[in-house]
């Protein structure tokens with residue numbers, strides 16, 4: 127049986143966005159679900175003009191952060207090293223020579239202006255422009271000062287794509303494309319075919335932008351006497367609104383940015399896998415192990431998948447809730463509000479346990495927890511703009527805060543004792559929890575939301591609760607609030 131070998135072959139031209147991660151992830155899953163499957167990272171750095179300094183390191187960092195591990199690659203080597211195309215130029219030259227010897231490649235003698243004139247001619251005649259209509263009769267011997275072009279053999283093709291199904295094209299799409307440029311570097315069109323063959327790649331998983339070139343690739347495989355790998359074309363990721371491909375402005379951020387913002391790697395893997403793939407059930411939360419067990423190319427959808435940022439947020443909340451408190455504690459290490467620096471580990475864990483259910487991104491931790499570590503700034507408009515609380519008179523507010531202060535003064539600050547004190551307060555004031563508890567909640571936190579009131583009070587402790595209620599009473603007494 128052949129070993130499954132898949133690859134992720136990015137060009138180091140920028141950061142790693144969700145589309146790139148999805149291609150890498152699908153290829154990784156396919157390799158991992160097969161015994162002895164191998165997943166390879168190959169850097170396609172043949173377009174020197176587009177190369178962005180540092181992006182290769184960035185890609186590697188992103189894959190590591192997400193747990194998409196590769197078995198062979200530029201930084202770890204492997205049986206088919208080097209894994210960086212700029213270090214494989216001799217290999218492409220050798221393969222190019224085979225094509226020259228077989229009469230299937232020629233030196234392109236034309237200048238840019240001459241090619242433009244051919245294009246103009248074709249347009250004037252309302253014909254599609256094809257290089258192969260202008261093949262030179264006696265091309266010069268190729269010496270590297272001109273591009274080397276493939277001499278194609280136009281014909282009809284029918285092939286099977288694991289995602290897109292059966293596809294067919296006519297001879298009109300086959301043309302002579304460049305194999306090696308004048309800078310000595312191969313084109314993607316040539317290099318990836320050579321490398322996939324040399325590296326014994328069994329499955330090519332890549333984005334939709336390459337599908338129109340597929341018949342030309344088939345033509346080149348034939349010229350090189352190569353069996354082609356299995357193809358799987360994944361559809362574009364579409365922006366949430368409208369009908370366009372996801373771009374930077376629609377939130378196609380660098381994946382490391384998402385991690386910096388407090389998205390968990392588990393979430394990103396789950397979310398990205400589910401853009402265009404599902405297992406046919408209602409299940410939405412998948413761990414990496416489940417994805418390895420369940421992923422299959424034939425369940426990748428053909429139409430564009432939507433990038434739904436709200437769903438990403440929801441999913442992150444789900445994953446945060448699944449973490450043990452100790453695990454979560456480690457992951458939020460860099461997200462605490464500054465004021466938490468001097469707090470004890472125990473206290474921080476208590477706070478974290480309370481907000482875990484509400485956290486959707488780790489970076490929200492300060493918003494949800496700062497009042498546990500520093501005195502909040504009272505904002506009376508939170509009371510006066512509150513639908514329920516605005517109905518209370520100032521005297522009522524004062525009296526409720528006063529009763530709360532007195533009742534809590536003589537109560538142990540543990541969640542049970544605080545809860546029974548609060549229940550008694552409901553009885554003595556004759557108020558509904560929605561009113562009384564909201565008022566007390568604001569007076570002790572001045573936060574738009576907080577965990578259960580009894581727990582909040584218990585964790586804050588008597589000193590802080592008393593001081594904050596006292597301050598709220600002072601403000602209520604001040605007519606200029």
Ligand code: GLU
Nearest residue numbers: 135136137170318331332
């Ligand atoms: N180097 C190509 C890119 O970055 C890879 C395409 C492929 O996977 O073959 O888009």
